[in-house]
Amino acid sequence: MEKSARKNDDIKFVLHGQKAVFEPLVERRPALADRTEIVDVDKIVSMDEKPSRALRQGKGSSMWNALESVETGVAEAAVSCGSTGALMAISMLRLRLAEGVDRPAIAVLWPSRNPAGYNVVLDVGADVRADAADLLKFAIMGAAYARHGLDVARPRVGLLNVGTEDHKGRAELREAAALIEGAEGLGGFEYMGFVEGADIFSTRVDLIVTDGFTGNVALKTAEGTASLIRDLTGQAFRHSWFSRVGALFALTSLSRLRKRIDPRRVNGGVFLGLRGTVVKSHGSADATGVSAAIKLAFVLAKSGFAEGIAARVASGAVALQDGGGGGEAKAQ
Amino acid sequence: MEKSARKNDDIKFVLHGQKAVFEPLVERRPALADRTEIVDVDKIVSMDEKPSRALRQGKGSSMWNALESVETGVAEAAVSCGSTGALMAISMLRLRLAEGVDRPAIAVLWPSRNPAGYNVVLDVGADVRADAADLLKFAIMGAAYARHGLDVARPRVGLLNVGTEDHKGRAELREAAALIEGAEGLGGFEYMGFVEGADIFSTRVDLIVTDGFTGNVALKTAEGTASLIRDLTGQAFRHSWFSRVGALFALTSLSRLRKRIDPRRVNGGVFLGLRGTVVKSHGSADATGVSAAIKLAFVLAKSGFAEGIAARVASGAVALQDGGGGGEAKAQ
Numbered sequence: 001m002e003k004s005a006r007k008n009d010d011i012k013f014v015l016h017g018q019k020a021v022f023e024p025l026v027e028r029r030p031a032l033a034d035r036t037e038i039v040d041v042d043k044i045v046s047m048d049e050k051p052s053r054a055l056r057q058g059k060g061s062s063m064w065n066a067l068e069s070v071e072t073g074v075a076e077a078a079v080s081c082g083s084t085g086a087l088m089a090i091s092m093l094r095l096r097l098a099e100g101v102d103r104p105a106i107a108v109l110w111p112s113r114n115p116a117g118y119n120v121v122l123d124v125g126a127d128v129r130a131d132a133a134d135l136l137k138f139a140i141m142g143a144a145y146a147r148h149g150l151d152v153a154r155p156r157v158g159l160l161n162v163g164t165e166d167h168k169g170r171a172e173l174r175e176a177a178a179l180i181e182g183a184e185g186l187g188g189f190e191y192m193g194f195v196e197g198a199d200i201f202s203t204r205v206d207l208i209v210t211d212g213f214t215g216n217v218a219l220k221t222a223e224g225t226a227s228l229i230r231d232l233t234g235q236a237f238r239h240s241w242f243s244r245v246g247a248l249f250a251l252t253s254l255s256r257l258r259k260r261i262d263p264r265r266v267n268g269g270v271f272l273g274l275r276g277t278v279v280k281s282h283g284s285a286d287a288t289g290v291s292a293a294i295k296l297a298f299v300l301a302k303s304g305f306a307e308g309i310a311a312r313v314a315s316g317a318v319a320l321q322d323g324g325g326g327g328e329a330k331a332q
Numbered sequence: 333m334e335k336s337a338r339k340n341d342d343i344k345f346v347l348h349g350q351k352a353v354f355e356p357l358v359e360r361r362p363a364l365a366d367r368t369e370i371v372d373v374d375k376i377v378s379m380d381e382k383p384s385r386a387l388r389q390g391k392g393s394s395m396w397n398a399l400e401s402v403e404t405g406v407a408e409a410a411v412s413c414g415s416t417g418a419l420m421a422i423s424m425l426r427l428r429l430a431e432g433v434d435r436p437a438i439a440v441l442w443p444s445r446n447p448a449g450y451n452v453v454l455d456v457g458a459d460v461r462a463d464a465a466d467l468l469k470f471a472i473m474g475a476a477y478a479r480h481g482l483d484v485a486r487p488r489v490g491l492l493n494v495g496t497e498d499h500k501g502r503a504e505l506r507e508a509a510a511l512i513e514g515a516e517g518l519g520g521f522e523y524m525g526f527v528e529g530a531d532i533f534s535t536r537v538d539l540i541v542t543d544g545f546t547g548n549v550a551l552k553t554a555e556g557t558a559s560l561i562r563d564l565t566g567q568a569f570r571h572s573w574f575s576r577v578g579a580l581f582a583l584t585s586l587s588r589l590r591k592r593i594d595p596r597r598v599n600g601g602v603f604l605g606l607r608g609t610v611v612k613s614h615g616s617a618d619a620t621g622v623s624a625a626i627k628l629a630f631v632l633a634k635s636g637f638a639e640g641i642a643a644r645v646a647s648g649a650v651a652l653q654d655g656g657g658g659g660e661a662k663a664q
Contacts, residue, residue, distance in 0.1 A: 128501055128502050160549060162549065170461065170545065197551065197553035198552045198556035200556055201556045201560045212494070213501070214549050217492060217549065217550055218550060220529025221530070221550040221557075222529075222557045223530055224534075227533070228444075228445065
């Protein structure tokens with residue numbers, strides 16, 4: 001918070017948490033003291049809380065109150081490092097789904113070879129399933145996010161599959177492909193066809209659409225790969241006197257690399273499809289990570305992002321009901 | 333082939349391909365000349381052939397004949413660098429599924445932190461779906477492969493999901509978890525519960541079971557991550573005079589690292605659940621890669637691996653039909 005406040009004069013905070021804990025911390029920081037309002041709570045939702053229990057018993061917790069403050073307009077966006085499941089469940093109850101959305105999605109910025117340095121991937125875990133109509137709405141919402149988050153005017157959309165040929169994959173993916181292709185104009189994106197796991201990093205697309213089960217596994221597999229390579233690189237550099245000298249010379253190069261793929265700098269899964277902006281920061285995020293999540297929430301709130309998405313999806317949903325969102329739309 | 337022949341005196345080859353092309357190549361290599369039989373073919377299955385077309389028109393192709401030579405007992409295992417889909421389709425037709433198997437699977441060795449250096453992951457793309465009973469059989473087949481491929485007496489099995497808690501994920505995964513847990517004794521493995529994408533690399537399990545859609549996306553995402561990091565590391569090292577010196581010092585360390593995670597050294601997806609051993613080598617594999625795939629096929633064929641798996645799965649299938657493979661088995 002302090003990092004964000006220093007970098008950004010326009011930002012204000014409503015901090016939901018135990019006053020006794022946070023008041024002394026805030027008062028000690030001049031950058032925060034005069035623009036942070038602390039709202040006292042007497043309970044928190046623990047990291048391993050089941051979403052269903054958080055829904056029943058979470059009322060009055062810091063998470064609940066933070067989302068309520070977005071609902072009532074006191075805050076323009078909520079940032080939380082708490083349990084993803086609980087945060088999503090309470091967000092859906094308090095903020096409700098945007099018109100035309102049946103399933104929310106969590107979108108992340110994913111390191112890529114594109115000039116922006118990142119691609120957008122969704123859903124990475126809001127729900128374990130998504131049908132063809134959901135995937136279409138993910139494409140529309142994700143494209144809006146790519147426009148705001150990556151500054152790409154007409155994002156190129158890929159649908160994640162096990163091969164790039166049209167006949168590949170599950171039936172609902174072929175159905176979704178037809179829907180997404182038909183909604184290119186409406187959604188302001190270009191549909192590039194099926195993509196594979198390795199294409200998530202590629203310059204072929206800006207946005208990768210998938211269900212929350214597959215997206216979550218892909219995200220955690222990528223994190224696991226990066227972590228294994230990091231460990232093995234460290235071991236390799238510690239291996240001998242000679243390689244230790246190499247490490248010394250390589251230090252700045254490697255730290256530049258680390259900065260580029262630092263998960264903290266893109267910390268923040270954005271909840272899409274709600275009537276309000278919610279950013280989920282990693283549970284183990286440090287100051288740099290939380291600051292990145294706050295910045296993201298600030299940028300999105302300022303741009304009227306949630307309202308823009310809602311309008312797009314609503315028109316997409318109408319088109320879908322009229323049969324105009326499908327493959328037929330292309331022939332019109 | 334030459335690499336494999338030099339390393340291994342016991343190996344013999346039946347090479348299915350155009351005689352006019354391969355005969356001069358083989359005759360020039362003393363290690364191959366006296367133990368390679370070339371079987372001439374006049375057609376090949378192209379890399380982008382649809383599996384259904386390969387099935388209808390593939391008869392007499394090198395792929396078809398190679399699998400037929402395993403069927404008739406002329407060869408003990410088949411290795412192919414051709415299209416995975418076509419190879420699987422023709423394998424299923426010629427070699428047929430083992431008793432009790434409804435769906436074959438492709439298993440790979442995946443770089444991990446375990447002492448063996450690798451974990452087994454399946455299915456990585458034989459089929460886009462798998463129900464709970466299929467996942468149970470994947471666990472049984474994968475455990476047999478881990479015993480032979482990684483020399484782990486009692487492999488620890490994890491079921492890939494979006495969280496480790498019992499209530500997470502899709503309904504069929506919770507059903508599969510109960511089946512797999514109930515088959516621990518029968519399958520000679522230990523069930524460790526749900527694992528996430530990052531656990532594929534971990535020491536918590538030796539074997540990760542998933543459906544072919546999720547496994548394929550995970551595998552390609554991991555390859556994409558490694559490739560992005562490799563590119564960015566290269567860029568970082570070329571960045572300045574200083575970092576170039578660092579690269580020089582780090583050369584041996586980095587090549588050691590590269591060797592450890594070199595996909596060529598674990599080249600070869602093994603087809604499980606067939607009445608015969610088939611190893612799919614990467615389409616772009618070089619001599620080191622193909623040699624690794626041949627070695628794998630040789631080791632598996634020698635160990636009577638396919639027959640051993642068939643027996644295990646058959647008894648597992650019987651137990652499943654009797655309701656003994658399910659969660660109830662635990663209470664008996």
